[in-house]
Amino acid sequence: MVRRELCLVYASLTSALAATSFVGYEGCSQGQTDTINGAYAGAKSIFDIVRDANIDFSKIVAGDFLGPQKWNQGFQDQIQSIIHDVASLNGGTPAQSFSINVRCDDRSNVCSDGKTYAYTKQISGGYDHGSINFCPKWFSQSSLDDAVNAGRRSTDWNYKYNMENYQNAREVTLIHEFLHIDWVIGADPYGSRSSVIDYDIQFYDDNQSGKKVTRTVYGARLAKILATWFDSSQQKPSIGRIIATSDENMTMYMLAAYLITQLGTYPHLPMMNASPPRGKPLPSTPLVDDPFYFNATGGIVANDNFNTNSVGYPDPDYSAEERAPVNVTIDKFIDLVDYDKDYVDAYNIRINPMTKASNFHNQLHDGWITVRTMAQSDIVTQDLECKADGSYTVVFDGWLNYWSADCPNQVASFMWPMEYGDVYLQSDGYLHDAGGNQIGTIKIDC
Ligand SMILES: [Zn+2]
Structure with a gap:
């Protein structure tokens, strides 16, 4: 009773910043309780970026994870409002005021498979609105801040x-689980939307006709593949219908939107070939970290060597979740011409960054830089003297190392995205773009 009164006082004090609370913590140690609460607080950093921001569906980050506008138009509002609703759990005003049961006692005996990070139940152990069980593996994930x-x-x-390198964080898994809770996103029976689920994607095996290789969509790479799926069984593929129910596509979109604010640019890797390279020889040997490759006739086939563990991301077992993943067979990709010009331009810059050069302007002290430059048609790495006299050095691939006799013990590597154009090492010791905006947090102290 005392607890309830305290809660009421707390609720009235914080009504302007309503948040859905966690209850239960069955089987959780104090340390685990702190970790769960810390992840919920950390998830707010992502939610604050996406909660009230209108998704620009023409940009590369949306195109990569939510598909091209040409094929998701009818579902943009739904995707936008699901993201708004989940992000309102912590901060903003929740559409539904309620509490989520969190627990560590593995009530459904799932964690023992050793693969599951966390799992969600709609109704569990006397709780009506959703229950998330955290397995030991979830506690071994890094925090988003550390990543x-x-x-x-x-x-x-x-x-x-x-x-x-960022997706395997506790906060990201937590957001993934939130999206599975029907109450959170207003899915039937709480609203008219469909549940947000996991998808399995399948590729044909090039060596054994008929056999398919299956992967559950988890992580950026597989989410991008699902978002570029052209369902060749339909005249007008509706990737929007898939995306609006694909947990990991919306989770990865939210993570990417947050990372842009932290890294200064969109972390575009791993890149997808949106279509088989036209007019070029097709790769005969698949890269080990690509789950697919194109065969001689342009078909998309499985790479048997691909292992999601090999790219630093675990292979989760979502059979534990209440709804089984839905299968789709990836037989054709959406062509690049179906994407907005903004997307295509950004894609082309990133798919081949070495074709674009920047001019580096040194406005700090006379010094030296190690750069990659073009000699004949070869890219070479070389040390160049670099005067602080307003001249510039042509630099390829957005990277250089700077040092100066006037700044003892100050050697620094700078990196910048190619679309930033010319860059300036200004007298404050920071790298800036042509508009005066600081790029990154590396400073030369002189
Ligand atoms: Zn899931």
């Missing part, structure tokens, strides 16, 4: 701008 900080510090493009 983002590692990325911000990295000077390796392939690490920093790869979504796969």
Whole structure:
């Protein structure tokens, strides 16, 4: 009774910042309780970015995870409002005021498979509105903050701008589980929407006709593949209908929108070929980290060597969840010409960044830079003297190392996205774009 009164006082004090509360914590230690509460607080960082922001469906981040506008038009409102509703759980005004049961006691005996991170039940153990059970594996995931900080510090493009280095965080799994709760998103019987589920995608095996390889859509790579699926059994594929019910596509979109604010640009890796490369030889040997490749006739076939574990992301077992994944067979990709011009331009810059150069302007001190430059038709790495006299150096692939005799012990690597154009190392020691906006947080102290 005392607890209830305290809760009422708390609710009245925080009515302007309503949040859905967690209840139960069955089987959770104090440490686990703190970790759960910390992840919920951390998820708010993502929710704050997407809750009231209108999705620009023409941009590459939306195209990658939500499909092209040409084929998702009728479902844009639904996707937008599901994201708004889940993001209102923590901050904003929830559409439905209620509490979610969280627990660590593995009530449905699922965690023992050793693969499951967390699972959701609509009704469980006396709770009516949804129950999330956290398995030991979930507690071994990193926090979103730790993952983002590692990325911000990295000077390796392939690490920093790869979504796969951020998706395996407790906050991201938590958001994934939230979307499965029918009450949260207003799915039947609480509203008219369909439940948000997991999809299994299948590829034909090139070696054994008829056999298919199946992967549950979890993580950026597989979510991108699902979003580019052209259902060739239909005249007008409706990828929007799939996306509006695909948990991981909306989860990854929200994560990407947040990472843009943390990294300064969209972490575009891993990139998808939206169509088989036209007029070019098709790859005969699949890359080990691609789940598919194109065969000689342009068919999309399974890469038997692909293992989701090999790209740093676990292979979860969602058979534990209340609704079984729905299968789709990936037999054709949506062609690049079906995407908005904004998307195609951004895609082309990223698919081949070495074709685009930036001019580096040194406005700090005379010094030296290590850069990649073009000599004949070869890219070479070389050290160049770099005067602070207003001249510039042509730099390829958005990276350089700077040092100066005037700034002892100050050597720094800068990276910037190619679409930023010219970059300026200004007298404040930071790299800036042509508009004066600071790029990144690396500073040269002189
Ligand atoms: Zn799921």
